[in-house]
Amino acid sequence: MDAKIVATRPVDGQRPGTSGLRKKVEVFRQPGYLENFVQAIFDTRTDLAGGMLILGGDGRYYNRHAIQVILRMAAANGVSKVLVGQGGILSTPAASCVIRKYRTQGGIILSASHNPGGPDEDFGIKFNTPNGGPAPEPVTEAIYARTAEIDSYRILETPDLDLDRLGGVALGDMTVAIIDPVADYADLMESLFDFTAMRRFFDSGAFRMRFDAMHAVTGPYAIEILENRIGAVPGTVMNGTPLEDFGQGHPDPNLAHAKELVAMTKGADGLDFAAASDGDGDRNMILGKDFFVTPSDSLAILAANAHLVPGYKGGIAGVARSMPTSQAADRVAEALGITCFETPTGWKFFGNLLDAGRITLCGEESFGTGSDHVREKDGLWAVLFWLNLLAARKQSVAQIVREHWHRFGRNYYTRHDYEAVDAQAAGDLMDHVRRLLPGLPGTKLGDYRVEYADDFAYTDPIDDSCSEGQGLRIGLAGGSRIIYRLSGTGTQGATLRVYLEFFELDAARHNWETQAAMRPLILVARELAQIETRTGRTEPDVIT
Numbered sequence: 001m002d003a004k005i006v007a008t009r010p011v012d013g014q015r016p017g018t019s020g021l022r023k024k025v026e027v028f029r030q031p032g033y034l035e036n037f038v039q040a041i042f043d044t045r046t047d048l049a050g051g052m053l054i055l056g057g058d059g060r061y062y063n064r065h066a067i068q069v070i071l072r073m074a075a076a077n078g079v080s081k082v083l084v085g086q087g088g089i090l091s092t093p094a095a096s097c098v099i100r101k102y103r104t105q106g107g108i109i110l111s112a113s114h115n116p117g118g119p120d121e122d123f124g125i126k127f128n129t130p131n132g133g134p135a136p137e138p139v140t141e142a143i144y145a146r147t148a149e150i151d152s153y154r155i156l157e158t159p160d161l162d163l164d165r166l167g168g169v170a171l172g173d174m175t176v177a178i179i180d181p182v183a184d185y186a187d188l189m190e191s192l193f194d195f196t197a198m199r200r201f202f203d204s205g206a207f208r209m210r211f212d213a214m215h216a217v218t219g220p221y222a223i224e225i226l227e228n229r230i231g232a233v234p235g236t237v238m239n240g241t242p243l244e245d246f247g248q249g250h251p252d253p254n255l256a257h258a259k260e261l262v263a264m265t266k267g268a269d270g271l272d273f274a275a276a277s278d279g280d281g282d283r284n285m286i287l288g289k290d291f292f293v294t295p296s297d298s299l300a301i302l303a304a305n306a307h308l309v310p311g312y313k314g315g316i317a318g319v320a321r322s323m324p325t326s327q328a329a330d331r332v333a334e335a336l337g338i339t340c341f342e343t344p345t346g347w348k349f350f351g352n353l354l355d356a357g358r359i360t361l362c363g364e365e366s367f368g369t370g371s372d373h374v375r376e377k378d379g380l381w382a383v384l385f386w387l388n389l390l391a392a393r394k395q396s397v398a399q400i401v402r403e404h405w406h407r408f409g410r411n412y413y414t415r416h417d418y419e420a421v422d423a424q425a426a427g428d429l430m431d432h433v434r435r436l437l438p439g440l441p442g443t444k445l446g447d448y449r450v451e452y453a454d455d456f457a458y459t460d461p462i463d464d465s466c467s468e469g470q471g472l473r474i475g476l477a478g479g480s481r482i483i484y485r486l487s488g489t490g491t492q493g494a495t496l497r498v499y500l501e502f503f504e505l506d507a508a509r510h511n512w513e514t515q516a517a518m519r520p521l522i523l524v525a526r527e528l529a530q531i532e533t534r535t536g537r538t539e540p541d542v543i544t
């Protein structure tokens with residue numbers, strides 16, 4: 001069957017952000033928009049011709065259409081085999097798992113993660129390399145450069161394939177294998193965690209939990225693992241059917257967007273444990289009875305307790321956290337005598353450290369935690385890790401966290417997001433703070449003395465690549481920090497993120513309400529960046 005060569009012209013703005021190319025569906029619908037980007041991947045990743053590719057997405061609106069287009073283009077570009085998740089579904093961590101397991105030349109993941117879905121909402125696409133991880137910057141830059149000069153793409157003219165029937169079919173000279181999207185991933189989880197201990201824990205009857213899949217991709221994974229394999233009571237997984245518009249929700253597992261779940265943990269009758277994941281299954285939120293575990297604390301606690309989990313019983317080689325993530329993990333690393341790396345925001349910066357065996361666990365403040373088992377952050381993995389800890393330590397979530405603070409001190413932490421701010425105003429605000437940085441060390445901001453202030457740059461210790469402009473960082477005496485950064489995943493205007501942290505060693509001061517305790521620091525951060533005058537916002541849109 002002959003490939004059709006279709007003339008096209010470059011479209012501006014196809015540079016991938018923090019995690020792939022994310023735009024409104026209407027942008028992806030422009031003739032050639034998706035095709036140009038996909039052809040740029042095939043042109044740049046030449047070993048895909050004759051090779052194997054993984055393909056799947058979070059099931060949002062436009063997923064099925066995009067998969068049909070990419071399959072026809074893969075066949076026309078000489079790919080020999082594509083493994084597709086049934087129904088076009090693959091969570092991001094499951095895609096990473098199968099890219100590695102079947103030793104493929106990479107994968108294409110269709111998702112805009114926690115952004116809403118539907119005809120008027122967001123869509124996204126990214127390429128993952130053979131290690132299973134998001135393409136590092138040199139690769140995304142090469143793909144982007146290709147989109148700027150592209151003049152044609154290759155595609156077959158064939159009818160749509162049935163994506164729902166398992167098994168192999170031919171598409172031109174290429175084989176398409178529709179695979180069970182859950183099985184390989186569930187097997188991997190079973191190899192890492194003690195399902196028997198968890199089953200016994202569930203059977204004791206004294207433990208009540210819910211997992212909120214938010215009508216996004218993790219529903220089928222959570223039902224198979226939690227209910228079928230471990231034996232949690234049916235109904236443990238709520239909102240478990242993936243919907244194209246996520247039930248009109250915002251599939252972002254945080255206190256603002258998973259309100260229904262949070263409410264179920266409150267009061268005398270509150271659940272013992274609750275967790276949620278995002279659109280594509282790579283984020284997690286962990287809750288105990290009346291208790292929220294910050295993602296930064298979660299990373300530190302997993303690191304301190306990893307030896308209790310079968311997959312990590314031999315200890316961990318090192319940890320890494322993104323720069324804005326609290327320094328709680330640093331304290332654990334110090335106690336364990338291992339290195340804690342500080343990387344820019346985005347999972348792609350962990351890949352080299354994981355591949356080189358320098359770290360075992362890594363995480364971000366944005367509800368992302370993971371390990372060397374795949375090369376993406378992994379929502380259900382984090383939930384299973386916590387369940388394994390609860391079963392092993394026979395303590396509540398709150399007890400485990402409080403004991404951790406008692407031992408290491410507490411890093412109070414919050415992030416304030418100002419969404420859909422005028423892009424020019426947001427850029428000007430960052431320029432304003434950037435200009436102040438050199439003069440800050442040694443001065444006082446409110447009651448805090450500034451120790452250092454910089455525009456964060458990172459040199460990868462494995463390949464020496466350098467990434468600059470990764471967020472404005474102000475370090476204060478006693479371990480507090482203020483960080484300003486613009487989001488690289490938004491699709492409307494700019495999103496300003498202000499990350500705030502302060503450290504408290506004294507256990508008598510570990511029980512304050514976070515926003516109240518951090519108020520002085522919050523006000524300092526607002527004033528320094530002139531947030532109200534520059535953005536017109538008096539309060540953030542989302543506080544986590």
Ligand code: VG1
Binds near residue numbers: 112322346366
């Ligand atoms: C956000 C988070 C970042 C995360 C990224 C992708 O990026 O802050 O930590 O890696 O989303 O996560 P940004 O540039 O908007 O701050 V996901 O679950 O959207 O793939």
Ligand code: CO
Binds near residue numbers: 281
């Ligand atoms: Co995600």
